[in-house]
Amino acid sequence: MKFTDFNFNDNINQALGSIKFIQPTEVQEKLIPIILKGRDLVGESKTGSGKTHTFLLPIFQKLNPELDEVQAVIAAPSRELATQIYEAAKVFVKFDERIKVSNFVGGTDKVRQIRKLEAGQPHIVIGTPGRLWDLMSEGSLKAYTAKTFVVDEADMTLDMGFLAEVDKIAASFGDKVQMLVFSATIPQKLQPFLKKYLSNPVMEKIANKTVISDTIENWLLSNKGASNNQLILQLTQIINPYMAMIFANTKGRVDEIHAFLTNNGVKAAKIHGDIPPRERKRTMNAIKNLDYQYVIATDIAARGIDIEGVSHIINDEIPQDLTFFVHRVGRSGRNGLKGTAITIYAPSDDASIREIEKMGVKFEPKAIRNGEIIDSYDRDRREKRTKAPAEISNLTRGAIAKGKKKVKPGYKRAIKWQIEEENKKKRRAERNKNARKQRESRKQSF
Template identity: 40%
Template sequence: MNFRELGISEDIINVLKVNGISNPTPVQANSISLIKEGKDIIAEAQTGTGKTLAFLLPIFENISPSIDEVQALIITPTRELAIQITEEALKLKEAKDINILAAYGGKDIGSQLKKLRKSIHLIIATPGRLLDHIERKTINLSKLKTLVFDEADQLLLMGFKNEMESIIKNTSKKRQTLCFSATISSEVKRLAYRYMTDPLTISIKKEDVTLDNIEQFVVETTDRRKQDALCTVLDQDNPYMAIIFCRTKRRSDELEVALYKRGYDCKKIHSDIVQSKRERIMKSFRNGDFQYLIATDVAARGLDITGVSHIYNYDIPESVEGYIHRIGRTGRAGEKGYTCLFVDPKDTVTLQEIERIINFKIPRRELN
């Protein structure tokens, strides 16, 4: 199955080729035609499986630039994810000139209001900022064709259920609704079946996606010696681009200072850093301007960065799902990935649970 057979136009196929994309991923192959036909979809697929294009491509095909209405709306839980989807959409805009608005907190609302003076066809937004616009009557969703909830599980987990329902109530009852999520919880299903029409379920198994191309290791250490152990591993691996995960903002602050003093090329992102600075850091990291990104889970939610070869779990994630989500940021698109998890004795139970769920005893890495 190729993009042409899925009904994607030549102009868009050419843009995909320029960006190094020639064949659809499983989630794209299974969903594009159905979305183009106007069906409601619940799709379960990990970050990094190409799900953003799975909904963006048919949305671009279905939008009519001559109609001065908001025709498609994509809701995401975080600003970072909204920025990423907007970047993908702007690439496709080269093939089809439609007007796109990114609406998220931390971005000057004045510039968004100015952009809204001309017709907008596609909006990519976080829930709070979108509802702000709806209350100001600066956005009208009454003619909306397609509504997408991306990372639906995270939207609910982060407490956006009421906002999601308010947004739905401001849209046309004839709309198409799409739910994309790394996991489809019972709460996602309840919300979906309440507001969707005969939704079709697409599930791309996470084991195939996440772990096959990823080499995993554990370093057993103590919290006092963890920093030295990390530096030993970084010196041995010298990765091209790596993300180092910390449990808290304070831990990432401390680690950035310590690594910087030791001469490592690193920057941190977490939710206390102002949005404009986070955007600059992420752009700089994507461009390969520095080697190590130190991140908390919240700040890194939904990040999809090409070229990350190594993931270091400086602190063990709180859940098995968190572990899979973190390490899934490497080993993308058939490339090999490498991960290293640093554990001290108090992490033993969590480590055993991770190994039980992924059905794999993670090899121990011995350090000199």
């Protein structure tokens, strides 16, 4: 199938051609026709599957530029994700300059945004839930005319505590708005919201053929009790990434890795929620201009930022929420390109690694030796090498069990002697059995 099969208007087809979009992804092929029919939808699919254009294309197709009013509202849980959607939307505006698109996110100049709205309402509104509701409740943003409301990354919206604002926004539209909810997962806590606002929705889950793209190699690197900082520094000296993202579990850890690497001459950027909006914007622009080869980020960035050309992922730690492992690694290996994800682990992480493996992820054990990354042994090698225990009697089994308990010093010697005596009896019985066979053989020969 091709995008031209959707019968989009000429302006949309020209925009798609300009960004070399020819064939839709699986999620786009399945969900765009449903959205064009005006149905409410819950679309569940993995990160990087093309959800953004799945809702943008029908919105632009149904939009009437002659109506000077808000026709679609798109809520995204992070500033970066909202800006990313805004940038994707601007491509289509180039081919129909009558269409007005605005991006309203927290941490930016609210007074300036209000003045802009006083001059005229945009056709498409994109933003973070807090800022959108702020402008709507004050009457500056007249979003009640919207025909479509999109909640992008709904599970992340829930995790970040924005569901109350999204609830208020949804309540302001009435029954006529088309509700589109997109998410990588649909947690149970989201169900009441879906039942409250969606009318007989199409529930579409795009099954992952593989949890992680098969173009990504997953390497497992034991820290063996050493400093992760030193290991990450060694990796930067060995790999030569087009772009590498280093993920840590906390903002403090991001700061720590960033300080260590920069002090050791590595040019790296950092992104997390405590960095002021203007600085984050400057950093993102620098990253897009390839001014940095390394980007250190928290898990929010794993969900909210789409950085093109990420060739390597380095996990400083295994994420506390294991689903974020998929989101992190999914930053690499996009559009059929190869990627490498390197996960640093400690012995205490073994249970988490097993859980990730149950999700279908196959790890390749690696080690660093003489400035090179080499194949290493499987961390389960001892278990795999263990031989099946020989048959033992109930008496011996009981004796061994008792031997594991705290006993008097001479008792273990008695257990050992008992096992040796039982083995002697087995050998004696085997000799007698062989002797009988020999006697029977001699009798038959006479």
